[in-house]
Amino acid sequence: MSDEAKAAELKALQAALAAEHxxxxxxxxxxxxxxxxxxVAARSAYDGHRAxxxxxxxxxxxxxxxxxxxxxxxxxxxPVQDAAAAVRLAAELENRVAGVYSDLVRAAMGARRVAAAASLRQAAVLAARWSGESVAFPGLAERTGEAAGATGATGTAPASGTAPASPSATPTA
Structure with a gap:
């Protein structure tokens, strides 16, 4: 593996890790x-993301x-003020995680690529379960018009006006 490919894979792994956090x-x-x-479904997803x-x-x-x-x-x-909003948030979390795993599938090789594809599939299945909807190609940028997993692709802007540090949520201080 070239140094450039290794750097791209490491960058995609870091993005996936940030999304999992x-x-x-x-x-x-x-x-x-x-x-x-x-x-029970929420606890299972929580445990899966921790793993x-x-x-x-x-x-x-x-x-x-x-x-x-x-x-x-x-x-x-x-805002997540009730059970319905909690379900929407769970679906959104899974969609965002799918986006970064899509990037990792593109960047990774061998066993890591296979594992990233399995993680993408799992996130897509959970997103569909939470939302009751599915997309043809989960995690791909074409569905949002943005680069999936790219900095700033969260659909939310941080209060400071800078790009978010995590592809899944905007950190707060």
């Missing part, structure tokens, strides 16, 4: 507002990188 945070919010009937976060941390280290740290907090794309 944000998803873990977001599911903490979801869990506080979700209905009892969907609490993915931990695996990506190891992979970044394996490539010689320093894993991106989680932010202390993240700005949510909309």
């Amino acid at each position: 944000a998803a873990v945070y977001g599911y903490g919010v979801v869990g506080g507002r979700i209905s009892q009937a969907r609490r 993915q976060r931990d695996a990506l941390t190891r992979e970044v280290r394996d490539l010689g990188g320093t894993p991106v740290a989680a932010s202390a907090g993240y700005a949510l794309p909309f």
